[in-house]
Amino acid sequence: GESVGLHLPTLSVQEGDNSIINCAYSNSASDYFIWYKQESGKGPQFIIDIRSNMDKRQGQRVTVLLNKTVKHLSLQIAATQPGDSAVYFCAEKGGNNRLAFGKGNQVVVIP
Amino acid sequence: NAGVMQNPRHLVRRRGQEARLRCSPMKGHSHVYWYRQLPEEGLKFMVYLQKENIIDESGMPKERFSAEFPKEGPSILRIQQVVRGDSAAYFCASSLPKNTEAFFGQGTRLTVV
Numbered sequence: 001g002e003s004v005g006l007h008l009p010t011l012s013v014q015e016g017d018n019s020i021i022n023c024a025y026s027n028s029a030s031d032y033f034i035w036y037k038q039e040s041g042k043g044p045q046f047i048i049d050i051r052s053n054m055d056k057r058q059g060q061r062v063t064v065l066l067n068k069t070v071k072h073l074s075l076q077i078a079a080t081q082p083g084d085s086a087v088y089f090c091a092e093k094g095g096n097n098r099l100a101f102g103k104g105n106q107v108v109v110i111p
Numbered sequence: 112n113a114g115v116m117q118n119p120r121h122l123v124r125r126r127g128q129e130a131r132l133r134c135s136p137m138k139g140h141s142h143v144y145w146y147r148q149l150p151e152e153g154l155k156f157m158v159y160l161q162k163e164n165i166i167d168e169s170g171m172p173k174e175r176f177s178a179e180f181p182k183e184g185p186s187i188l189r190i191q192q193v194v195r196g197d198s199a200a201y202f203c204a205s206s207l208p209k210n211t212e213a214f215f216g217q218g219t220r221l222t223v224v
Binding site for chain 2: 034036042043044045046049089091093096097098099100101102103104
């Protein structure tokens with residue numbers, strides 16, 4: 001089965017505030033992680049990735065943090081906008097190169 | 112550079128018919144993944160292929176489902192004798208070899224009536 005799980009099913013955030021989405025993974029051999037955003041009726045969209053030799057990576061308004069000690073991944077979205085409303089998935093790749101997904105976390109931005 | 116292309120976007124089949132879902136990876140990508148998604152759920156891994164080779168099919172049902180990625184042409188996910196429980200969105204992703212970004216297509220929504 002899948003080895004990645006997300007904690008909160010739904011996150012409601014006020015527009016302009018920061019969002020934090022958490023993800024736990026169980027495969028300590030995983031060495032590459034990706035965050036995806038999925039809007040209704042669309043395919044998952046790549047947001048940001050991080051390799052296991054890093055603990056932080058920043059993109060435009062997004063930051064991914066990786067804590068290998070506790071096998072935890074988080075996605076921070078700065079100044080959340082209505083267009084950020086979507087389901088967010090974390091995914092991991094291990095030695096077999098298979099991409100495993102968690103169940104997803106719905107983010108709802110309140111105007 | 113076109114992204115991952117899946118067709119058809121929507122597919123309706125009667126019970127017992129065959130469904131063929133196509134996925135053209137991004138140019139230069141030699142790895143393809145197929146996933147299935149039910150409403151309000153996550154993406155469930157089905158199969159991982161390289162050109163002319165199935166790497167991991169541990170997520171594929173043992174019967175009625177098959178996948179291929181020929182040397183030329185798109186990857187095909189084939190579902191024989193479809194049942195209502197096969198109704199779902201099927202997504203394809205492609206990537207370069209190991210530990211690089213995987214990009215998804217817009218999916219094929221299969222409805223079995």
